[in-house]
Amino acid sequence: DGGITQSPKYLFRKEGQNVTLSCEQNLNHDAMYWYRQDPGQGLRLIYYSQIVNDFQKGDIAEGYSVSREKKESFPLTVTSAQKNPTAFYLCASGTGVSYEQYFGPGTRLTVT
Amino acid sequence: KQEVTQIPAALSVPEGENLVLNCSFTDSAIYNLQWFRQDPGKGLTSLLLIQSSQREQTSGRLNASLDKSSGRSTLYIAASQPGDSATYLCAGGPYTDKLIFGTGTRLQVFP
Numbered sequence: 001d002g003g004i005t006q007s008p009k010y011l012f013r014k015e016g017q018n019v020t021l022s023c024e025q026n027l028n029h030d031a032m033y034w035y036r037q038d039p040g041q042g043l044r045l046i047y048y049s050q051i052v053n054d055f056q057k058g059d060i061a062e063g064y065s066v067s068r069e070k071k072e073s074f075p076l077t078v079t080s081a082q083k084n085p086t087a088f089y090l091c092a093s094g095t096g097v098s099y100e101q102y103f104g105p106g107t108r109l110t111v112t
Numbered sequence: 113k114q115e116v117t118q119i120p121a122a123l124s125v126p127e128g129e130n131l132v133l134n135c136s137f138t139d140s141a142i143y144n145l146q147w148f149r150q151d152p153g154k155g156l157t158s159l160l161l162i163q164s165s166q167r168e169q170t171s172g173r174l175n176a177s178l179d180k181s182s183g184r185s186t187l188y189i190a191a192s193q194p195g196d197s198a199t200y201l202c203a204g205g206p207y208t209d210k211l212i213f214g215t216g217t218r219l220q221v222f223p
Contacts, residue, residue, distance in 0.1 A: 004155075006155075031209055035213075040215065041215060042116065042201070042212075042213035042214055042215045042216070043156075043201075043203075043211075043213040044213075045210060045211075048209070048210065050209060058210075090155055090156065092156075094209065098144070098161060098163055099143070099144050099209055100144070100146060100158060100161045101146065101158070101203075101211060102158060103148075103155040103156040103157070103158075104155050105154060105155040106153075106154065106155045108153070
């Protein structure tokens with residue numbers, strides 16, 4: 001089965017702790033993306049990567065970090081510097097041809 | 113800065129109606145446009161992609177069109193069903209690899 005997996009589905013953390021969200025794809029896509037979704041707002045781009053070992057900041061990168069050591073994996077770390085980390089986080093991947101994006105099931109992060 | 117508006121924000125209709133969801137961009141320079149469906153608490157499912165050289169796409173009861181001169185897209189849903197109930201999001205933009213999302217239209221189709 002080809003697709004994008006995100007784990008865990010729900011994540012709870014105390015304020016001040018870093019937390020890493022997993023995203024894996026077996027679609028052989030070059031590009032991967034991280035978005036944040038808040039109630040009443042559209043998805044906002046955090047980071048994206050078009051190729052292994054390279055990534056770019058999106059619109060709201062402050063307080064987040066990523067790595068792209070393997071084509072299949074693009075983990076997102078939410079650091080303690082992120083002022084309002086509670087949100088629904090979505091990972092996506094895309095082809096370099098049509099640029100269509102495919103999404104994972106999401107991780108809901110709650111920080112208290 | 114590109115912004116995307118979706119109208120209406122919410123829609124509640126009886127089963128069987130034909131529906132039109134609208135999406136407009138402040139900057140009409142759009143490369144690709146995608147329509148997505150999102151069920152509560154879930155990820156996004158891609159419905160239709162209109163690539164740079166295209167004007168519309170069809171899949172089953174869904175038809176999406178894009179007018180690049182005005183920066184507007186329309187998603188047409190024929191013969192709506194309760195299973196169509198979800199939030200519909202459009203996304204596009206001037207870049208080949210970055211999408212800008214609207215806030216969505218929440219659709220409820222009742223029997």
